[in-house]
Amino acid sequence: MSALIETRDLWHVYSDGTVSLRGVNFKAMRGEVTVLLGPNGAGKTTLLLHLNGLLKPTRGEVLFEGKPVSYDKRNLTELRRRVGFIFQNADDQIVAPTVWQEVAFGPKNLGLSDAEVAERVREALNWVGLEGFEERLCNMLSIGERQKLAIAGVLAMHPDVILMDEPTASLDNFGLNSVLNVVRRLKAEGKTLIISTHDIDFAFRVADKFVVLHNGKIVHNGSHLPLETARKFGLRMFDALWKR
């Protein structure tokens, strides 16, 4: 089985000289949930930004369906149509004043007709449980509702791959379960998911594959994650339960 999206010898150096990724060889298989783990600053978000074409590699390449990504406008548009990115902070993702406009934004940019856009918006809002919210102002939504809106905004584009950057950060247990349901439903629909988190509990409940990043390198890659490896690389664990 070949990878749907992958990187080869990926390096990224920010303009201030910070080396964020050091020769990362990453693969995500079609239909799988790949969880990126690692402490803060490990390079998880940087890697995700490369997979959607929002960052260009300093060295190395990103491949989608076996073909290297080229950074001209047409190819980037096609990549971003197939690979959706849900930001860590929903506020960073919301660009429109009202809920309807926010969800319609992506489909509109794909050149769909007004009728198709309206249908996709209706579908996406129903999917996340925000039907009836169409005319609400985005800044009047709660954090959980904004999170759902961010998901709906990406789902409306019908991507094949969904990148989620720390989707459980700042959520309570109800929010966490809501995200779990979303991930499971998306997987059941055949989507490929790549999720970054440092929440082991969440990772264990959704992952088909664990990839651990540390200092810009992959230090573990497999379908199992030994707890000692997790502890060694600073991942948040249910220590309270362990100590009992």
Add this chain to the structure above:
Amino acid sequence: MHAKKVVKGDLRVYFCIFSLFTTALCPKFHVHLASLLVFSTLSAHAAGLRNYTAVLKLPLTFFLPSALVLTLLPVGGGGVCEGVLLSLGPLCVTKAGLNLALRTSLRAFASFSVLCYLILTTSVVEVFAALRRFRIPRFIVELVVFIYRIIQILLEELERLERAADARLGFRSRRTMLKTVSLLAFSLFVSGMRRVEKMEQALNARCYAGEIPFRAEESRGWLVVLPVVSLLLLGCLSPCSLVFP
């Protein structure tokens, strides 16, 4: 918007704009009175009497002083007070001045009541969506939508910064407040720039191509619009005019 809308879709915007121009430009007293009554009723129905009167409070702060000044103006020219009702030293309240003040205030209130109905029932985005038919350049519409969103973002950031400063006694005294406000202004600028970068990423991540989607709502409410528009037009075009007592 949670307002009750008897007129829906783009029709509401066109209705308000037409009524506003008619009310503001027509010199007839009965048109202003009709406009005030109709749109006050519509506004109170849409958003509740309480919300309507809350919105009215702001213009009152300048309508009333303006009316006072007009009352004291020596109408008729030459600086001479004719038909004096009340004398206040060098100033005098005349019948003509009072008439002018009342008529101007009524016109201003009537125009504002139309605007009020628009404000209480329609978002900025909906107004510009309706105005696209008049071939407003796309970049202007785009700008307005983004500015509207950016205002929301800035207000949220400001609230966060204010709360953080308040938690550490940043507004304890006038002097402290001045220092805090200057700090917050700088922080707001910096965090605003950061949010703009994120917004650019968010736009690119969803293939932004320069077009903003607008929700199409069917225009309804002709049963309200047609009688009101007819009333205003007839009032403007009629040869007679109700004279202000």
